[in-house]
Amino acid sequence: MRVNPSLTSRLRIAFVVLLLLLGAVSFLGVGRLFQIRVNYEDDLTRYFQVEVQSERLRSAFILEQAAARPATPHQKPNPAALNQAAKSFSDGVARAQDLIGDNADLTNRLNRLVASETGWRTSVGAPLVRGEVPGPGVERRLTAAVTASAESLATGARDSQDDARSKARRDTRNTMYLVIVGLLGAVVAVMILFFGLINSMRAPLERLVQGARRLAGGNLKTRVEVGGPVEIAALGTAFNDMADSLERDARERDRVEQMKDDFVLTVSHELRTPVTVVKGFAEMLTEQRRSLNARQYEAAEVIAESAGQLQKMINDLLDLARSDAGKLRIESRPTSVRSLAQRIGRQMRPHFEEREQRLTVSVEKNLPEVEADPDRIGQVLANLLTNANKYSPEGASVRLAASRVGDEIEFAVTDDGPGLGADELDHVFERFWRAESGETQSVGGTGLGLAIAKSLVELHGGAISANSTPGEGATFRFVLPIAKDGRRAPQRTARRTKKAGVAR
Numbered sequence: 001m002r003v004n005p006s007l008t009s010r011l012r013i014a015f016v017v018l019l020l021l022l023g024a025v026s027f028l029g030v031g032r033l034f035q036i037r038v039n040y041e042d043d044l045t046r047y048f049q050v051e052v053q054s055e056r057l058r059s060a061f062i063l064e065q066a067a068a069r070p071a072t073p074h075q076k077p078n079p080a081a082l083n084q085a086a087k088s089f090s091d092g093v094a095r096a097q098d099l100i101g102d103n104a105d106l107t108n109r110l111n112r113l114v115a116s117e118t119g120w121r122t123s124v125g126a127p128l129v130r131g132e133v134p135g136p137g138v139e140r141r142l143t144a145a146v147t148a149s150a151e152s153l154a155t156g157a158r159d160s161q162d163d164a165r166s167k168a169r170r171d172t173r174n175t176m177y178l179v180i181v182g183l184l185g186a187v188v189a190v191m192i193l194f195f196g197l198i199n200s201m202r203a204p205l206e207r208l209v210q211g212a213r214r215l216a217g218g219n220l221k222t223r224v225e226v227g228g229p230v231e232i233a234a235l236g237t238a239f240n241d242m243a244d245s246l247e248r249d250a251r252e253r254d255r256v257e258q259m260k261d262d263f264v265l266t267v268s269h270e271l272r273t274p275v276t277v278v279k280g281f282a283e284m285l286t287e288q289r290r291s292l293n294a295r296q297y298e299a300a301e302v303i304a305e306s307a308g309q310l311q312k313m314i315n316d317l318l319d320l321a322r323s324d325a326g327k328l329r330i331e332s333r334p335t336s337v338r339s340l341a342q343r344i345g346r347q348m349r350p351h352f353e354e355r356e357q358r359l360t361v362s363v364e365k366n367l368p369e370v371e372a373d374p375d376r377i378g379q380v381l382a383n384l385l386t387n388a389n390k391y392s393p394e395g396a397s398v399r400l401a402a403s404r405v406g407d408e409i410e411f412a413v414t415d416d417g418p419g420l421g422a423d424e425l426d427h428v429f430e431r432f433w434r435a436e437s438g439e440t441q442s443v444g445g446t447g448l449g450l451a452i453a454k455s456l457v458e459l460h461g462g463a464i465s466a467n468s469t470p471g472e473g474a475t476f477r478f479v480l481p482i483a484k485d486g487r488r489a490p491q492r493t494a495r496r497t498k499k500a501g502v503a504r
């Protein structure tokens, strides 16, 4: 079974480990320092007592000397006092041995003292008590040996005190080093734990960030590998659930969109025939003017006009629905820009003349052919010119221009009509959007023309845009790719400016 503790458990474990390690290091360190201190004090006391004991032994030896050699010549040596002093010396030795313990140096010194004192007692004390006088040199030598040994024991005890002090200092220093090493070890252990914790979170979090970016970029198939601490794993699972639900919603949305497109396509298609029939009959009636009275004629005209608008709207809707369904076919071929622009200019001119507007068609010299379906691009140009014609006031100037921009041909329709505000420009290519201004509302329209223009230009691999200064007019421009195997336009002077507006 794979254990996967939660983040909080991992943090808790890390803190407990840190506390245990710090506690252990502190406990051992402080215990050891305490022990060093106690040992030091014990040793100091012990060696001080050994020093005191050496003084006692020296005093006992002086008493032995006094018992063996009385202060005045008429006094006799006192064997009982000598024995008493010798016993006191032996007791002192026993006590000193206890205190010295396993200190070899002091044991040697004590043994030397005992040996020299025994030598003195055998060769000097005992003969004196028996009334024999030892040789003067012998007594002086042996007495000096005992005194020197006692002094040596006292010196040894003092040296041992110094040694104990140095040892305590050394041990304290070493213990401090050990404690520092232990603390550093604890910190390193906890850092390893924390880094492990962070590492265990980093990879799954990184996967989540990448996944979120891919999802935000529109790849709804994105899923992340679930892993890491429980909380991060839960986040990963939630992310995958969210991606599932988004994908489900997107599928459902696509399905509904598809149904809607199919519906619009079918309805538009079905409406086209009856509307064409109605328009045809209405037009037929208007042609029979003589057999109609004025009201009937007017009604027939209204029916024909309305049927025409309806037919245009149905055609626009059909185009958009086909474009959405990917069924809008364009047949691109190398197309002469000049011929196209002039043809559309010619077709549109009557509308401009009707409103006493001036239309100029200007095509740059030597333009290469564009890769385009001439009917569809003609439709785009007609839509843009129709708008310029509709929304600009009578007497306005409109210009259709074509020029080369890099590897593309740019078409631009410019008018000096009312123009559009910045926030209106944001919506101008949206379906069914129409400006709320009085100028727009007073003119008929469906809000579909620019949406169709956009989708047709994009189908050609081009791009369309609009800019405008309100009150000063608007320019709609789009670019198309130059035909790869197209021809250059023949070298002849273009009729750059064509006066199309006719002042009546």
Ligand code: ADP
Pocket (backbone or CB within 6 Å): 383, 387, 388, 391, 392, 415, 417, 418, 419, 420, 428, 433, 434, 435, 436, 440, 444, 445, 446, 447, 448, 449, 450, 451, 474
């Ligand atoms: P329609 O002309 O049928 O309303 P369009 O899609 O062609 O639909 O245009 C959308 C809207 O953009 C128009 O209703 C109008 O408000 C605005 N518009 C388009 N062309 C111009 C223009 N040349 N000058 C000012 N406004 C325009």
